[in-house]
Amino acid sequence: MTAQSCPRQHCSTDMDSVALEPSLYTVKAIFILDSDGNRLLSKYYDTELYPSMKEQKNFERNVFNKTHKADNEIAFLEGMTIVYKSSIDLFFYVVGSAQENELMLMAVLNCLFESLSQILRKNVERRCLLDNLDGVFLVVDEIIDGGVILESDPQQVVEKVNYRADDNPLSEQSVAQHITEKLALTSTVIQSAKEQIKWSILK
Secondary structure (H helix, E strand, O other): OHHHHOOHHHHHHHHHHOOOOOOOEOOOEEEEEEOOOOEEEEEEOOOOOOOOHHHHHHHHHHHHHHHOOOOOOEEEEOOEEEEEEEEOOEEEEEEEEOOOOHHHHHHHHHHHHHHHHHHOOOOOOHHHHHHOHHHHHHHHHHHEEOOEEOOOOHHHHHHHOOOOOOOOOOOHHHHHHHHHHOHHHHHHHHHHHHHHHHHHHHO
């Protein structure tokens, strides 16, 4: 993954001169829906893509309608490349541009899924995910920062958020500790996401 290791300033300079070179900002959005297509977690890294909540939810609904009964792992919709995976009552999506390398997006998707599988002790289903939402957001933030892929190794992600990849139950203290450490970066995101999820569940 040359884009990953390439220094930001150097890459951005290259991007200005070579329009067709892949962007460092690989991921446009990442979201998790339940089996009814309701949003459980969602992060959009390209602010110009779907700036309003209504546009985001319409996009997610369209993506869900196209993919939830399909056997494929890749979809193309609204000029976006979308890779996805399902587990029990959850659907995981990673969105990139039409020109984006599908293998890069798939690496992010697999890292997300495997990291959550370890953290949720292989209970990758809706209730368990909602019960551990703070930890799930921390995982996403370790994999993607502003659309840039930071990590694609699930083991590294799990270690970075200081979870154990064994059968030890999730510690509320551990989650709280990491939230405190990342407060400046993630508290607003986590709070707004919780509100979105709360209202979507109450509907």
